[in-house]
Amino acid sequence: MKDEFVEEAYFSGKKIGQAVAWCEDREGNIIEVEVQGKWFETGENFRGKGVYLDAHSSPMRSIIAVSLKKGKCGNKTINPGEVITIGSPSSKEDVQAENLILRNFLKKNFSEDRFFEGSNFSSAIFWLRDKLKRYKVNVKIKGTWEGEPLNAEGDVIGVEESITGGYFAVRIQSGTISDRPIEPNTILKVGGPAKIRKNHSDVVAQKILFMPAEKPKPRTTDNVVLSVRGLTVSYDNKRIISDVSFEIREGEILGIVGESGSGKSTCMKAIIGDIKPDSGEIRICGYDVRDKDNVAPLFGYVPQDLSRMYMDFTPMENIVYFGKQYDIPELDLIRRGKQILKDLRIFEKGGEKVENLSGGEKRRVSIAIALVHLPKILFLDEPSSGLDLVRRHELWGYLDRINKLYGTSLVVITHYPSEIDYCDKAAIFVRNRGFIDFGTAEELKSRLPGKGYAIGLLLEEYDSRYVEIIKNVEGVEYVIQKGDQLKVFSSGENAAVLRKIVEKLGEKGVAVRKVEPKVEVDMEDYFIYITGNTEGVD
Amino acid sequence: MMMRMLYLVKVKLAPFFGSVKRIGALIRKELESLMKDRLALLVIFLLPIIITGAMGMAQYRITTLDDYYKIAVINQDTTLTAENLSLSNALINEMYMHANECIIIPMQSYDLAVYLLWQRQINAVLVIPFGFTSQLASQMIPAYVNLTLDGSDVEGQGTIIKGVTNAIAELKMDYNYTKYEIIPSSQAIWPSETKGISDIKITVPLILPMLLIGAALVITSQSVVGDIPLRRMLLTPAGKSEALIAKTISYLLVSLLQIMIVLGILILLYNFQPVGTLFNFLVVLVLTSFFGISLGLFISVVSNSRLQANQYFIFSYLTLIVILLAVPVKAIQRLDPLQLAREAIASVTARGLTLIDIGSQILYLFGFSAFFLSLAFIAFFLKKGLV
Numbered sequence: 001m002k003d004e005f006v007e008e009a010y011f012s013g014k015k016i017g018q019a020v021a022w023c024e025d026r027e028g029n030i031i032e033v034e035v036q037g038k039w040f041e042t043g044e045n046f047r048g049k050g051v052y053l054d055a056h057s058s059p060m061r062s063i064i065a066v067s068l069k070k071g072k073c074g075n076k077t078i079n080p081g082e083v084i085t086i087g088s089p090s091s092k093e094d095v096q097a098e099n100l101i102l103r104n105f106l107k108k109n110f111s112e113d114r115f116f117e118g119s120n121f122s123s124a125i126f127w128l129r130d131k132l133k134r135y136k137v138n139v140k141i142k143g144t145w146e147g148e149p150l151n152a153e154g155d156v157i158g159v160e161e162s163i164t165g166g167y168f169a170v171r172i173q174s175g176t177i178s179d180r181p182i183e184p185n186t187i188l189k190v191g192g193p194a195k196i197r198k199n200h201s202d203v204v205a206q207k208i209l210f211m212p213a214e215k216p217k218p219r220t221t222d223n224v225v226l227s228v229r230g231l232t233v234s235y236d237n238k239r240i241i242s243d244v245s246f247e248i249r250e251g252e253i254l255g256i257v258g259e260s261g262s263g264k265s266t267c268m269k270a271i272i273g274d275i276k277p278d279s280g281e282i283r284i285c286g287y288d289v290r291d292k293d294n295v296a297p298l299f300g301y302v303p304q305d306l307s308r309m310y311m312d313f314t315p316m317e318n319i320v321y322f323g324k325q326y327d328i329p330e331l332d333l334i335r336r337g338k339q340i341l342k343d344l345r346i347f348e349k350g351g352e353k354v355e356n357l358s359g360g361e362k363r364r365v366s367i368a369i370a371l372v373h374l375p376k377i378l379f380l381d382e383p384s385s386g387l388d389l390v391r392r393h394e395l396w397g398y399l400d401r402i403n404k405l406y407g408t409s410l411v412v413i414t415h416y417p418s419e420i421d422y423c424d425k426a427a428i429f430v431r432n433r434g435f436i437d438f439g440t441a442e443e444l445k446s447r448l449p450g451k452g453y454a455i456g457l458l459l460e461e462y463d464s465r466y467v468e469i470i471k472n473v474e475g476v477e478y479v480i481q482k483g484d485q486l487k488v489f490s491s492g493e494n495a496a497v498l499r500k501i502v503e504k505l506g507e508k509g510v511a512v513r514k515v516e517p518k519v520e521v522d523m524e525d526y527f528i529y530i531t532g533n534t535e536g537v538d
Numbered sequence: 539m540m541m542r543m544l545y546l547v548k549v550k551l552a553p554f555f556g557s558v559k560r561i562g563a564l565i566r567k568e569l570e571s572l573m574k575d576r577l578a579l580l581v582i583f584l585l586p587i588i589i590t591g592a593m594g595m596a597q598y599r600i601t602t603l604d605d606y607y608k609i610a611v612i613n614q615d616t617t618l619t620a621e622n623l624s625l626s627n628a629l630i631n632e633m634y635m636h637a638n639e640c641i642i643i644p645m646q647s648y649d650l651a652v653y654l655l656w657q658r659q660i661n662a663v664l665v666i667p668f669g670f671t672s673q674l675a676s677q678m679i680p681a682y683v684n685l686t687l688d689g690s691d692v693e694g695q696g697t698i699i700k701g702v703t704n705a706i707a708e709l710k711m712d713y714n715y716t717k718y719e720i721i722p723s724s725q726a727i728w729p730s731e732t733k734g735i736s737d738i739k740i741t742v743p744l745i746l747p748m749l750l751i752g753a754a755l756v757i758t759s760q761s762v763v764g765d766i767p768l769r770r771m772l773l774t775p776a777g778k779s780e781a782l783i784a785k786t787i788s789y790l791l792v793s794l795l796q797i798m799i800v801l802g803i804l805i806l807l808y809n810f811q812p813v814g815t816l817f818n819f820l821v822v823l824v825l826t827s828f829f830g831i832s833l834g835l836f837i838s839v840v841s842n843s844r845l846q847a848n849q850y851f852i853f854s855y856l857t858l859i860v861i862l863l864a865v866p867v868k869a870i871q872r873l874d875p876l877q878l879a880r881e882a883i884a885s886v887t888a889r890g891l892t893l894i895d896i897g898s899q900i901l902y903l904f905g906f907s908a909f910f911l912s913l914a915f916i917a918f919f920l921k922k923g924l925v
Contacts, residue, residue: 272773275922293553296775308770312574324563325774327556
């Protein structure tokens with residue numbers, strides 16, 4: 001599905017400074033840049049679209065760096081992935097912009113890619129030295145080799161700092177020098193324009209795009225982030241859950257719903273690898289959950305117990321100490337932590353001790369801790385437990401925000417059936433029966449008699465004996481009573497069954513105030529039905 | 539080429555470096571956590587300062603009041619030799635000159651002297667009985683002196699007896715009575731206030747192991763069972779072994795600081811000078827703390843609640859102390875880590891022995907520490923369900 005952008009702004013090329021400010025205000029989000037102008041080298045018309053990388057503005061020069069998705073210069077197509085800089089109509093950048101359209105998708109940009117200009121080479125070296133300690137870094141370089149234009153891509157294999165600015169060494173994968181291909185695996189030393197070149201292998205970089213490799217990458221290509229098959233767990237020789245199977249895809253929210261003691265927490269513990277299942281297969285982004293090295297960075301966990309964070313630390317300290325276990329540099333953790341705390345509306349509490357925060361704030365800090373390594377999937381153990389209706393709604397608002405902004409899939413344990421309405425899918429657990437059903441709210445309801453609809457009855461006066469009368473009517477499967485209101489599940493055609501019910505009640509002298517042949521069943525009705533009906537659903 | 543090799547080494551060793559980084563981050567977290575825990579700070583720093591201070595005060599009391607042992611001398615002898623000499627007076631003169639570390643106070647009343655001894659105003663009463671000179675001069679029968687001592691002051695007794703014996707020996711030699719005996723008979727009384735053992739050279743080997751092991755146990759016995767967020771931390775790439783290694787290293791660092799404070803007080807404030815090297819003393823103290831840390835971690839891992847950890851801590855600590863102080867079976871006592879540490883500290887500080895000389899105590903102490911630490915790792919790995 002194509003992402004829907006939510007904010008769009010137009011700037012003329014002369015107002016590129018304002019465009020830079022617009023981008024900087026939205027730093028951290030995915031921004032699309034569409035540009036129309038002149039290609040500086042040839043003076044031909046240019047039109048292209050790409051992903052925003054970096055921008056800076058000064059009285060002398062304002063630029064936006066973009067990684068092109070597509071672009072056309074005259075009749076020539078520019079290679080996708082090419083890094084270009086966009087400036088004002090009078091600038092000497094790759095593109096002299098006449099018109100700019102910027103789109104903010106309100107989605108977090110998880111890419112660690114970083115653009116540097118050659119003039120800023122010492123900052124590039126500083127940044128690279130730190131990154132190289134943790135990641136394999138791929139690089140795209142635009143520059144010159146012996147005065148000839150060079151365009152290349154490869155792996156950074158080392159970095160050398162010196163007072164003249166230093167250099168980094170790249171094993172070239174592909175590239176050209178004045179349209180001549182560079183032999184793969186050639187090792188080139190890349191320096192900045194100010195560097196004193198010592199030998200012919202030196203490249204003077206003008207534009208550098210570093211692309212640190214994410215680790216680990218999801219193994220699957222079908223976007224399935226969690227798959228559970230035939231999961232069976234016993235504890236003290238007692239079977240807690242058996243044959244649990246479900247899967248969710250990237251960006252989906254799964255509700256694990258059930259009563260206390262129905263096995264939903266056991267199911268989650270088995271998924272996150274805390275308890276060993278008897279049998280079954282659990283995969284997170286394609287990795288077996290026992291493969292901790294690969295799986296741990298892919299998920300986050302928010303425990304029900306709020307004491308499972310350091311109470312005498314601040315939220316930011318908690319974020320840093322937990323985040324450091326994922327080998328994320330402290331500066332990155334602080335930057336991300338600030339952003340997440342802002343997104344969860346507790347940024348101003350970032351410096352207070354956690355123990356001094358309210359329950360709701362603590363919960364959000366706990367979520368922030370679990371989010372800082374940008375997991376693909378977030379597990380939340382009964383986050384709404386003990387909250388009143390308003391706070392529950394507010395919490396779900398935050399969860400929805402995380403889901404949309406970060407694209408993180410959520411697995412939420414809850415014992416409130418009504419919360420299934422916030423979820424894309426639900427796995428249903430019932431006490432003494434374990435896992436019984438899985439699907440979307442509509443699918444689950446459609447498996448009830450009446451396929452998601454029931455007969456609604458409002459009696460003049462309620463008496464439990466009346467329910468017995470209704471239950472004995474032919475075609476009636478189940479009756480739910482809520483005060484004077486009754487919802488009747490029927491296996492047959494609702495109108496016919498309703499007629500029989502009214503007749504039967506009339507024979508017994510029971511007055512009916514209101515009838516509705518087709519009322520929608522909600523998730524609470526669903527749950528009452530499946531817990532009350534020992535035979536379960538189809 | 540060099541750069542490429544370094545790159546390959548880095549890639550191959552990446553998991554190891556990753557683990558080291560995680561442990562480093564956990565150590566930092568542990569230390570910061572400890573620094574924010576007031577109770578832990580109290581136990582780590584204030585308690586050693588108070589106890590070491592108290593030990594030093596004891597030493598201070600001895601050096602000012604009891605630096606010299608006061609011997610009241612009651613001369614009841616009025617007899618003289620043929621040369622008109624009083625050998626009892628000669629003995630008193632010899633005591634003035636040769637009873638080292640003693641002050642001689644001539645007195646008349648025996649009852650008053652004994653009362654003063656009972657009051658701990660003096661340390662001994664020496665009575666030279668009537669006929670001392672004539673008996674010695676007769677060269678027929680031995681002469682006697684009678685010494686009454688403070689029964690509770692074991693070390694003082696030795697010094698006083700030595701002083702009196704020296705004086706007698708000098709008298710016999712000076713007056714050529716070498717063949718004839720002067721028998722010092724002695725008796726002890728127990729003064730109103732018992733002196734006990736208060737010399738810092740004795741208290742340091744006894745108290746320091748108790749202090750270091752006790753403090754380490756108090757802190758570490760809560761370190762795993764009380765670290766509720768650790769269970770969540772273990773769902774990150776951090777492993778159980780990394781968490782325990784980080785805790786061990788953190789507490790060792792804290793113990794080292796604690797030891798430095800104790801040593802600082804002993805040396806700078808109370809002029810405590812070990813006979814052996816300071817380094818050996820330091821090694822023994824660190825090993826002593828290491829035992830406390832290992833036992834504490836083991837207790838913390840096997841406990842299911844903070845209360846249970848406290849109970850285990852009290853039980854194990856009391857067991858160690860009871861074995862040290864109240865179990866007379868030497869074979870068992872020698873294996874008590876408190877006793878091992880006590881012997882090792884005494885050997886290093888008072889006898890100037892090297893670490894090789896006290897190898898068996900060092901090995902036993904390290905062995906016990908390694909044993910409990912290994913048990914802690916095994917128990918932690920076997921522990922089910924963390925979240």
